[in-house]
Amino acid sequence: MTTSWIALFFAGLLEIAWAAGLKQSAGFTRLAPSIFTLIAMLGSFGLLAFAMRALPLGTAYAVWTGIGTVGAAIIGMALLGEAVTLPRILCIGLIVAGIAGLKLTTG
Numbered sequence: 001m002t003t004s005w006i007a008l009f010f011a012g013l014l015e016i017a018w019a020a021g022l023k024q025s026a027g028f029t030r031l032a033p034s035i036f037t038l039i040a041m042l043g044s045f046g047l048l049a050f051a052m053r054a055l056p057l058g059t060a061y062a063v064w065t066g067i068g069t070v071g072a073a074i075i076g077m078a079l080l081g082e083a084v085t086l087p088r089i090l091c092i093g094l095i096v097a098g099i100a101g102l103k104l105t106t107g
Helices: 003-024 031-051 057-079 086-104
Strands: none
Touching: 003 031, 003 057, 031 057, 057 086
16 A cells, blocks of 8 residues: 555545534534644645645545545444434445445556
């Protein structure tokens, strides 16, 4: 796995973190979660920018948002009481399959 892919993976994890932080910040009205969110955003965008030096735009952006989408959905269901339904699980599986497909078909 190249450095770009590793950076993109961590950029995706930070996207999950800032999405969860944004929820906890209550629209940037709570200081600590707001600061956490902004730091996670900067880190996520920085790592995405680094990864895009070597990876194609479409692949990097789709993988980054896919990791964030899947992670945020799982956090929502596991920690925030969002509905856990078969259609949601199947759709998350489709996103994961798309991410894997992009990784496997990108040099």
